[in-house]
Amino acid sequence: MNPAKPAPAPANSPSLSPKVAQFTESVIREMTRMAIQYQAINLSQGFPDFPAPAEIKRAAQEAIAADINQYAITWGSKNLRNSIAEKFERTTGIPIDTEREITVCCGSTESIMATMMAIISPGDEVVVFEPFYENYGPDAIMSGASPRFVKLHAPDWKFDPEELAAAFGPRTKAIILNTPNNPTGKVFERAELEMIRDLCVRWNTFAVTDEIYEHMLYDGAKHIPICTLDGMRERTVTINALSKTYSVTGWRVGWAVAPPDVSVAIRKCHDFLTVGAAAPLQEAGAIALKFPQEYYDKLASDYLQRRERLLGILTNAGFKCFKPRGAYYIMTDIADFGFPDDVAFAKYLVSEIGVAAVPGSSFYKNPASGRTQVRFTFCKTEKTFQAAEERLAKLKKSA
Ligand code: GLN
Numbered sequence: 001m002n003p004a005k006p007a008p009a010p011a012n013s014p015s016l017s018p019k020v021a022q023f024t025e026s027v028i029r030e031m032t033r034m035a036i037q038y039q040a041i042n043l044s045q046g047f048p049d050f051p052a053p054a055e056i057k058r059a060a061q062e063a064i065a066a067d068i069n070q071y072a073i074t075w076g077s078k079n080l081r082n083s084i085a086e087k088f089e090r091t092t093g094i095p096i097d098t099e100r101e102i103t104v105c106c107g108s109t110e111s112i113m114a115t116m117m118a119i120i121s122p123g124d125e126v127v128v129f130e131p132f133y134e135n136y137g138p139d140a141i142m143s144g145a146s147p148r149f150v151k152l153h154a155p156d157w158k159f160d161p162e163e164l165a166a167a168f169g170p171r172t173k174a175i176i177l178n179t180p181n182n183p184t185g186k187v188f189e190r191a192e193l194e195m196i197r198d199l200c201v202r203w204n205t206f207a208v209t210d211e212i213y214e215h216m217l218y219d220g221a222k223h224i225p226i227c228t229l230d231g232m233r234e235r236t237v238t239i240n241a242l243s244k245t246y247s248v249t250g251w252r253v254g255w256a257v258a259p260p261d262v263s264v265a266i267r268k269c270h271d272f273l274t275v276g277a278a279a280p281l282q283e284a285g286a287i288a289l290k291f292p293q294e295y296y297d298k299l300a301s302d303y304l305q306r307r308e309r310l311l312g313i314l315t316n317a318g319f320k321c322f323k324p325r326g327a328y329y330i331m332t333d334i335a336d337f338g339f340p341d342d343v344a345f346a347k348y349l350v351s352e353i354g355v356a357a358v359p360g361s362s363f364y365k366n367p368a369s370g371r372t373q374v375r376f377t378f379c380k381t382e383k384t385f386q387a388a389e390e391r392l393a394k395l396k397k398s399a
Helices: 027-037 054-065 078-092 107-119 136-143 161-167 190-202 260-274 279-288 293-316 342-353 382-398
Strands: 102-105 125-130 146-151 172-178 206-210 236-241 254-257 320-322 329-333 373-377
Touching: 027 342, 054 279, 078 102, 078 254, 078 279, 102 107, 102 260, 107 136, 107 172, 107 206, 107 236, 107 254, 107 260, 125 136, 136 146, 136 172, 146 161, 161 190, 172 190, 190 206, 293 320, 293 329, 293 382, 342 373, 342 382
Parallel strands: 125 146, 125 172, 172 206, 206 236
Antiparallel strands: 102 254, 236 254, 320 329, 329 373
């Protein structure tokens, strides 16, 4: 127990930023804390509970032993930028300039934040598909942008092209895209990306695209990086990271690939936010990004098995599942359990059943839109699935 008493709030304390009052702490991270508190099986926050590949761990150990302990170049170590450029060309067909188009940051989280800070002017709007990964809301607020939400409709998470077109206008500075998508598992198709492209070109906006789940694809789904579409290379910021692909979410190494003039602005923001990502871990990343194609094929087939396993567990326990075509989450409908809302259900699930999931409302601007949804992740071991399966069996009986 920590015996220290926190400082008392002064009677007349200085005021805090009004921006901060506009968003809450991350619900996803909060669910992990609750999972620890209740010793629940954690199917909430998307981090693997299995080891990272031995080669990447060894490379990190060797980098520390070789005394790579001081700052890397602010926008990323040369070795890592070289590897990022090689992999980017392999996966997109587009050669990029390692000196001028890459900024390595502390995870995709900082990469997106630094990008938003670099491109947003007061009064700008950003288009965001909803449900959205919860960071995009605070990212918009902290950078000073107003988000314009466009609905993805269950069960196949299609958007209405007219609603999308209506969200764009003279104030639009960017669209934030995430494909494969968290939390829905949607993989945007070429025709959809072309609609987005046409609007970005028409209104002269950026596409900030979070492609961190690019290798987790199922049922023949194909990942199409939007920067490969005609007219998009010069207006796309592509975000990625080591986190999900190499199962090292705690290392915090990510990057933004953007045209040189945009990269200059992103680098300035990144430099004064964090200076740089962990130097030895960047060296390990440089090696991981060179893994052969078999590594990525196995990653996808292992995740396919995990998806099937969790779909089976959740369906048996009475959830209606929206089958994901990519990423490592399953959105479910919980209406049949008869709880007042998703938060009440998630609280009951973590405290009484012993399984943590993320309340759907945290992925929507208006919490009511997610009140019958809960998200589970399947980046977990068989042992975790077994324990979750046993516990969720109680849910069926008590519901
Ligand atoms: N992307 C992960 C999720 O949605 C979590 C990321 C994070 O917590 N930084 O669960």
